[in-house]
Amino acid sequence: MSAATLARGAIVAAFGAFALAGGTSAWSQTRSSCLERTSSGLQGSDFVAAAARQSPAVVSVTVAGTGNDWVANSDQRAPTQWGRGVERGFASGFIFRRDGYILTSAHAVTGAQAISIVTEDQRRFDAEVIGIDRRTDVALLRVAASDLPVVTVGRSSELCPGEWVAAMGAPFGFERSVTAGVVSANPRYVPGGSxxxxxxxxxxxxxxxxxGPLFDERGRVVGMNSMAYSPGGGYSGMSFSLPIDTAMHIADELRITGRVMRGHIGARIQPLTVELAPAFGLDTALGALVVRVDPDSPAEQAGLRSGDVVLAVDGTAAMPYADIQDRVAGARKGSLLALKVWRHRTPLTMQVGVAEIPPDLAPRLAARALPRETRFGLELSERKGVLGISLLDPGLFVQSASGSAQRAGLRYGDMLIAVNDVQVAGLVDFDAAIQSIKESDTVALLVMxxxxxxxxxxxxRGPQRAPVARGAGDATARTP
Structure with a gap:
């Protein structure tokens, strides 16, 4: 979940410009289908077995990035002395293919320089970003591993309000934590969202x-956790997850092409609710209400206006909001769509051309570290006090951190106490302790x-391994 979203309760993405990927039409949930679920015999709150089954496929994601979107959107950060340079963020993810494919949130990896994941058995892998999609907040990662444990994927379209679900992830770094609750609404369109x-x-x-995954009582993943809605900066009882049907659809597109392509016509819209429908002279809450038309867009050229209600696309019967978005998103660039529009309580028909939304580009990842770093990228100083009297504690302190040390989260003011199991009190001790350490070694620094x-x-600190090789089924048209 975005730290900015948690702190301000602001979900800042614009309304979809008739531009969503597929996977939303299956969300039409009838009340009768939910009533049928009452005979399933589920008793609702024992997630012990479900959590145990999912846990091996849930991973912790650590990101090193360089400001910009990443600094604004990352879940959790370890800032540098002045708040500049490389910082670390933490998120969760889950493995859904045995050949190393992992889903996580796009906001957590946007702007990343380096990404690593840690599995339940404490194996660490460097991850490659196959592609990201900001609109749905999906990122597809891949690690150089095979025969990995995978989650069991369910269907989010089958979820009903009141059904028990549980989330697993690493809140504040506490790995594989489980929290449970009930579905409040399905689907829910967040005001001001995408x-x-x-x-x-x-x-x-x-x-x-x-x-991280949201799973049902059967242990099937039904969503990917995305955000909490909070006006005060803390948990307020409202959380949101991306439906797994949508997440898997996006993952397939990213895996095959490295990008998600969508059609759009340049109209900002919102669902027509039962409260709004009478104001426009409509009896049913079907269609999409236009709130803005972009200048010089296909919608403007076709004559669409703010206040119009798009009732249908290439059809005569009024359509649900999600179906209208699907039709436009799935249209090819340059094609024409027939819109059935309601304006001033009068039906109209207009032809509108389809443009294409530029796809999001995956971040380029830097090498793990510069070769032959001095003191792991640490600039250190000794504090001995003045005549034995000082407000600053004596010891070996970090003045600045770069490279490996910065990616590990060290920062100005940290005090170094030991290298592995060797105590260090000054630069001479530190240099002696690291003298025999190789570039291929992992080092444990005891820090206060x-x-x-x-x-x-x-x-x-050796050279980063080569990018993950792709199989024949992973044909790509990656953007450099």
Whole structure:
């Protein structure tokens, strides 16, 4: 979940410009289908077996990035002295293919320089970004591994309000934490959001949960955790997850082509609700209400206006909001769509051309570290005090961190106590302790930050391994 979203309760993406990927039409949920679920015999709150089955396929995601979108959107960050340069973010993810494909949140990896994942059995892998899609907040990662445990994927279209679900992830870094609640609404369109239908629950989500799975009582993944809606900066009982039907559709497109292509006509819309319909002289809450038309867009050229209600696309019967978005998103660039429009309580028909939304580009990942780093990229100083009297504690302190040390989260003011199991009190001790350490070794630095002591791993500093090889079924048209 975006830290900015948690802090401000602001979901800043614009309404979909008639531009969503497929996978939303299956969300038409009838009341009768939910009534039939009452005979299933599920008793609702025992997630012990479900969590145990999913846990091996849930991973922690650590990201090193360089400001810009990443700094604004990452779940959790370890800032540098002045808030500049490379920072670290943390999120969650889950493996859905044995050959190393992982789903996580796009906002957590946008702008990344390096990404690593840690599995339940504490294996660490460098991850490659196959592609991202900001509109649905999906990122597809891949690691160089095979025969990995995978989640069991269910169908989000089958979820009913009141059904028990549970989330798993790493809130605030606490790996594989489980929180449970019920589905509050399915689907839910968030005001001011991107127009993507979401699953609303009262499951507790915190920074670090983004990208983790939402699963049902059978242990099937039905969503990918995305955000909490909070006006005050804390959990307020409203959380949102991307339906797994949509997430898997996006993942397939990213895996095959590296991008998600969508048609659009340049109209900003919102669902026509039962409260709004009478104001426009309509009896049913079907269609999409136009709130803005982009200048010089196909919609403007066709004569579409703010206040129009698009009732149908290439059809005569009024359509649900999600179906209208599907029709436009699935249209090819340059094609024409016939819109049935309601204006001033009068039906109109107009032809509108389809443009294409530029796809999101996956971040380029930097090498893991510069070769032959001095002191892991640390600039250190000794504090000995003045005549034995000083407000600053004596010891070996970090003045600045770059490279491997910065990616590990070290920052100005940290105090170094030990290298592996060797105590260090000054630069001579530190240099002696690291003298025999190789570039391929993992090093544990005992660090004091404030009153807290913790060992921090400095990962191998050798050249980053080659990008993940793609199989014949992974034909790509990747953007360089």
């Amino acid at each position: 127009g993507v239908p979401l699953i609303q629950t009262d499951v507790v989500l915190n920074p670090g949960n983004s990208g 930050r404030g009153s807290t002591r913790s060992y921090v791993p400095i990962l191998p």
